[in-house]
Amino acid sequence: MSKIDKKKLKRESILKTALKLFSANGFHKTTIPDIANALNMSVGNLYNYFKSKDILAKEIIKYTSEVLGQEIQKVNMQNISSKEKIKKIVELYFKMAKEKPEMIEYFLRVYLSHREVFSDGCEGMLCVSGFVTEIMIFFDSGVESGELRDQDFFSAFGLFMGYLGGMVFLKGENILPKKLDEYINDISENIYNALKA
Amino acid sequence: MSKIDKKKLKRESILKTALKLFSANGFHKTTIPDIANALNMSVGNLYNYFKSKDILAKEIIKYTSEVLGQEIQKVNMQNISSKEKIKKIVELYFKMAKEKPEMIEYFLRVYLSHREVFSDGCEGMLCVSGFVTEIMIFFDSGVESGELRDQDFFSAFGLFMGYLGGMVFLKGENILPKKLDEYINDISENIYNALKA
Amino acid sequence: MSKIDKKKLKRESILKTALKLFSANGFHKTTIPDIANALNMSVGNLYNYFKSKDILAKEIIKYTSEVLGQEIQKVNMQNISSKEKIKKIVELYFKMAKEKPEMIEYFLRVYLSHREVFSDGCEGMLCVSGFVTEIMIFFDSGVESGELRDQDFFSAFGLFMGYLGGMVFLKGENILPKKLDEYINDISENIYNALKA
């Protein structure tokens, strides 16, 4: 393997490890030494890969948004109705929340609430475009096919993402009486009813 | 005014000031001296009212939840359809977000994302029951009257609160092309369609 | 003693201790913990008095300049010839270098050579005016009385201060074969010859 490849790999392993720690313990409670430790690498060397904790946080949201976006893209590319797509996206989201909870948690617990960190360099949707774009594609194609009502995109986006994020948050707080999976049908139906033409 | 009343008043002024600062600048970026300063009081004295920063944070979420709950209660007590109630709650939420943004922001930027702070003493809904209870009352009465579909409460709650929170977040990020008010109709309709029987 | 007086006293003791350490060991080699340690106080508390190491360095040069200026003022106020004043200032300077070497050293080893520290807030002569002003008074009155040649002030100032500073530097490097005191006559004569009308 070339040196450059190795560096890329290490960079990604830092991203993943930091993502997990930030999500699990919070951005401020996670220290750079914590991350370096978890990676068996020195603090100094970590700084060779990311120049500051804030920059690391921003690269993570970009990375996460990219990964989630790619998953949704797979749904978008399927030749199925919007109603079915909604269900698939909800399933996918909850599957993620279960299997790689750190990604969804990062959105909710780090990105959402540390404006001071993301305000410089991640304004607007700059760092989450990978993800938002795919939701936009889903919505636009549904409107075009006449299956979904034509409304302001953000009105639909807020519903979709706020709803799913809210459910995962409630799950994280151990408030939900049932498993996330058992909500899939209700939620998909609610979203479809809200958005259908 | 009695000594006890005076103390109560001061306590509340601390709550309000801390609420504003935490919401505006983040929980960790706001220091106890910052709060004391803004109140023209000494750090030591502030500790006479709240024994720690974490306890202060928890009292704030209780206070905020209470205030928001009381507003929703006013809607609940009106003799109108669930459809109308939904619209009134959305209006109320956005009015709050505009006039006292610190309350909604506190939910989104402090409560939502500092589990380490709220995990001890605010488990589950312990500290937000004032607010959640009223949403529950709204929902149950709608189901009882046959206007809303009977489904798991949290499925409805997540929709309602995730959606509204999501919109306020998007607003805060300067992403929304229109004013929050201009989304009221769309959003109310979406929620109603999702929840109606 | 009042609280305010106490604080002033402590502030000055920090200034003096830091002055000694910076002069003896260099600005960068002296750490804030070093200073706090020498004062038997905590690092955090030291920061209650001076908000940063750079600010501390700037306050020290002001303080030092003030003290040196006051000494020269005493000479200026005496009713003696410029020739005699020159000798008295040289004596005074060397006496200082011997008894409170940290002051002269601070000029030479800290102020003179850490432009990055003093550039913001001590531009030009802002922080050494206490001292420079007195040299200016000495020179102007000598010119006025006709004893000194009328020339650009800085031409005279550079001679005076560069010369004395240079000698102290050479002394510090253990290069001088004789005691500083034994140079007083030669140096006073040289300066007088250079400046006389």
Next chain:
Amino acid sequence: MSKIDKKKLKRESILKTALKLFSANGFHKTTIPDIANALNMSVGNLYNYFKSKDILAKEIIKYTSEVLGQEIQKVNMQNISSKEKIKKIVELYFKMAKEKPEMIEYFLRVYLSHREVFSDGCEGMLCVSGFVTEIMIFFDSGVESGELRDQDFFSAFGLFMGYLGGMVFLKGENILPKKLDEYINDISENIYNALKA
């Protein structure tokens, strides 16, 4: 070109680049990676040429002293009066300060004030002898010819070098109202008056 010549050339280019960076940004603010970067070479390789940052600093002062000494030697070898030599040296010094400010600055801002660096290996005049020797030659020959007063060499040296260094410092601080060149006459006259027999 032979391998050895190549190495010598590279060594000198490192010296020159480090000299510039140290002078411009200060010794501690300039990092080894900074220097390597400016030279388009690797840190590791730089260490093949100089075993430590301190050693590099010491080699620079030797190099600089040598270069300045050679310039003064040229003046010394001319068949002119001491008075004329003084003027030529002042001119030369100011020309240097203008055209290669890094050399003079290095004396003032690095050598003068980092005793901890130069104390081991550059004691006394060990590393500046190239320069000091030439000043000594100038002075001795002036005394021998009867044009200059016979006094302790360091008394004369301190005047000469302290004065010139002081003026360049004042220039660097943007304090001088006139160009350095315009001080040449005054300064030369002052020095001559101070030293003449």
Next chain:
DNA sequence: GATGAATGAGCTTTCATTCAT
């Protein structure tokens, strides 16, 4: 009740230097 000086652990970040390749 009120003050704010004092504590000190803990944070992010830097950088001279090494060494496997």
Next chain:
DNA sequence: AATGAATGAAAGCTCATTCAT
């Protein structure tokens, strides 16, 4: 000779909390 990833000690600075007054 040349590379640059890796090390880790140490720096400047912050801040929740305490306590003597």
